[in-house]
Amino acid sequence: MQVEERSDELGELIAVGIVAVVAGTLGTMLGLGGGVFLVPILSLVFGVQLETAVAASAIAVVANSASGSANYLRARFTNVRLAMLMLVATTAGAVIGGVVAIGLPEAALKGLFAGLLLFVAVVMYRRSFLSIASSVAIELPDDPLRLGGRFQDPSVNAIVTYVPRNVRLGMPIASLGGVASGMFGIGGGPITVPLMTVLMQMPVKAAASTSSFMVGLTASASAFIYYANGFVNPRVTVAAVFGIVLGARLGVRVATRVRPQLLVSIFIVMLATLSILMATDAIGLI
């Protein structure tokens, strides 16, 4: 009997681990992080309670940020001063998001998650046809808070200097990314990266690296709330952590070898499908 239970446990660990590897690979290739795929699959396929799936994903996001940020920090792509400032908004948002998610009925949370997946699919669709406004202005604005960054970009073999713009406007939007991270365990990258590239006019490398650094603390802030409320399942979480971290490394390698346009189209369809399934599931719970 106990042997059977243990083999079930191990089977669950391996199955969730494999799904997390795939989710991490896909999420990294799209620059979204693995949670966008992992959370709905854990909920829809494995029947994991949504809050538990969100907690596992949030903790995997922390692991991914810790293991993946070092290279960007060494290359100085990451803007630590800007990150610290924006983290005030995202962590506060994440704490609020975590508290709200726990207070909501699961059906409502699933409905909102369906909406989020649809939103991400629409953003991906638009992004695939619009080039991101990442050009660095020739004339840099004043920088009283010393938020500007400077790094050697190996892809163009030049030193890139920039000063983030519209920081005041960016902070409340970043807090929305934090709320999304806290509620859905997705890290907030799908909101903060476009925010930094489009509104704040940062170079893509700096935006992606700074966001990847920020999501760790943002996700950690809400993960404590899930932990306290008994939503952290150690088995699911360990599998998610190992799977997402491994998947992210694979994703970086695979992304350079495939045609992005085709992939983006496939992923948009996948996200839209997951959104519909999640919405149907939410309606079924009402």
Added chain:
Amino acid sequence: MRLTQLYRRIVLVLNAGFIVSVGLMLVGIIVAIVRGQTVGQTAEPIAEVLPAVARFDAQGMIDLGILVLLVTPIAYVLVSLVTFLRQRDALFVSVCLLLLSIIAGSIGLTLT
């Protein structure tokens, strides 16, 4: 330049936190398999994690691994706070303190 030092220290903190955390989780899984221990579906309350580790309990180690992971980003805020204090950068000292108080609030919710 102190900012370069800060970047180096943050890398050290992130690497150390990640390695310790993943190491604890791996040891936990191995102990569960070797000693035939069951890992529950809910993490232990924070106060009970260290006593569980002292008993060489598999779940205790996995839970501690998760908690080490969660405090790793907080450690880099502390490292940044020290750097900004040394630089007498009042604005960013306040930013770090504000961040720490938000996290403390979140952990406070955990402990109540």
